[in-house]
Amino acid sequence: MKKSLRFGSAIAIAAVASLTLASCGFGGGDGDDSASGETTLDLLVPSYSDATQGLWEDVIDGFEDANPDITVNLEVQSWDNLESVIATKIQGGEAPDIYNGGPFAGFVADELLYPVEDVVSPDTFSDFQDSFLANAEVDGTAYALPLIASARALFVNNALLQQAGVEAPTNWDELLDAATKVSALGGGVAGYGMPLGSEEAQAEAAVWLWGGGGTFGDAETITVDDPSNLPGAEQVKKMIDAGATQADPGSTQRSPLMDIFIQGKIGMQVGLPPTVGQIAEGNPDLDYSIVPIPTKDGSPFTLGVMDQLMAFQNDGDKQEAITKFFDYYYSADVYVPWVQSEGFLPVTKSGAEALSGEEALAPFLEVLPGAQFYPSTNPQWSATDAAFKALFGQIQTKPAQDVLTEIQAQSDAG
Template identity: 70%
Template sequence: MKKSLRIGAMVATAALATMTLASCGFGGGSGGDASGSGTTLNLLVPSYSDKTQGLWEEVITGFEKENPDITVNLEVQSWDNLNDVVTTKIQGNQAPDIMNGGPFAGFAADDLLYPIEDVVSSGTLADFQESFVEASSVDGVQYGAPLIASARALFVNTDLLAQAGVAAAPKTWDELLDTAKKISALGNGIAGYGMPLGSEEAQAESAMWFFGAGGTFGDEKKITIDGVPENLKAATFMQQMITEGATQADAGATNRSPLMDIFVQGKIGMQVGLPPTVGQIAENNPALKYEIVSMPTPDGSPVALGVADHLMAFKNDDTKKEAITKFLDYYYTSDVYVPWVQTEGFLPTTKSGSEALGGEEALKPFLDLLPSAKFYPSTNPKWDATNAAFKSLMGQIAQGKAPAEVLKEIQAQADAG
């Protein structure tokens, strides 16, 4: 979830060429382990935290105990290295059997992945939240098993709200602007609303506003940033928030992570945050008084940006298909899956997982938003270019550039791929 993953056409073509040379299909080798008995699965995952490797080792230990004829080899890489590692493996005819990553459209387009329905039971398939299924599919076929979810919501410093004379968290854009300006007027370095439009996650901040206005980033077929009235409405209001002093200074160059640190310190009235923000507050400023609400929209209807990473299964060797299914079904059982997700500080993508965590008061606002979450068009091959364009260009609205021109430039960069 920290980095996007995409395989270019050149790599995929090379992988397919290699596939034709392998006696046992893409990935080569036998489904058996080194001793010639049983099945070995190779699992490639990124590290979300310093707990990731231990969590996967615990899952594997439990799985192998129940399935002594299956061995799971774990490889943990940083998000920064993951793209290069999987590219090298594919080129060397050694693709993992199961991989945890982000975008998967390039793999699916080159027929390197199993449809998820082929490698999970019907019960596991039906347990995924419907809102995640479309974001896990290409041309109506689900190739990604949603692994972890993150929804975004508005964190509100209730002490600053009270000091500004505001009785309740805003629900509409007009209320948000008014409330943020009143909080900024408190002085002492306090900002009403934290708007990070720097290179870290300008696309996420923008999405909350665009989606809230009824806009869109497009779909798997077409990226649509420019020419969408709702997008322009959102970008224009974002600029208004900045020019009227409702946000922190230099919003166009501010990144989300350091800005959230300032919110945790009690110096920002409102900012969009993630489920892990709850733990960050508990660790660094447990005395902070805050609430979590849906991001305000023009008419007050709820909106959430959903982000999900996936597990995907490569079609290396059909003799491993049954073992892959057993592993995925085991992993997604509530007793195994929920503690894994909880420890990493994210949200479950399954209905049973959401039910299991329903009593967690801090997570409830996020869980309530999941069924209606909207997603990036990450299955579109041009999404990576679009993502990069937002990060490099969207901050220009904070320097006074016309929002229409900024959206036009983002669209051009997205179209160029």
């Protein structure tokens, strides 16, 4: 594999692919058999890769071997379906016992979740990185366990940039110039891959809005329709209007667009740690670099993402079983292979120590200190997230200010 990193060299990590996976249904009943002394836990998770289901099945097999009185029923959903699935289950009184997802503050407001200190041992709780645990708190109490963390960086096709006579950009002016010149090469090549479709529009929006000094708000207030966000939104539109992106970015999904980058048809696109593994499997000869995301003025920035595990208070008799599962999963010999296989960053101190020598993670670990996170502890964030996914792609044809105003209105409406 031909590859260079502005921060240093890297090696390939486990390959991951598309974010679609067939789901396995939950078992019937209430999951607790008092007569037999057996307990059943329902676990709902999203698909991070084609390997996700098998990785969880391995964890469950090991856990059930160690705890023969506990059965874990696994359901895997795509990210596109996950939030509607969990909402439907909650409305039907069938919330999973354990859930791997993103926004969770709304569940806290409805008093549906256990405080995490009630469902992990003190040793497990103390092993989490403090900054990640703080990002899972509502009013000073953690209600979700950090699962994985990720930072983003710009993946650059060195060959295409060389053909266009440009270098990897560090700020918006350089990015616009470089992307426009790469697009001008023709042959189906796009300068910058801009996914504004419903899969993860909020992430691409954050890259631009925050890169221009903007913010989505904090735990108390959501601020999308804010003057600080307008420079980034207008730059998105400037990129599109200049022909610096792929065709129809407003409806383009991130995962298939990254596949096109891997095929060598996109000059630059923001990617995640697992992208390294995708390239290793899909096109190991791709000549690429990983560099910091360009911002308005070139200052350091990355979008940090942290997904969580949380436990619903469905049945008090399950609390002990949930605690056993969490303690088992987060033990270093179980958790580290899982997070390493999915290609993300560990959230535990023991995990970080175990993976400190992984060169493939170095570019992302290096930019992580400057990471900004979604305001996921704001109960309004879930509606805001949905509004970005539904509306931000319209910036392709609508004025930037109008789009920000519409997203704010939908967020405020809940």
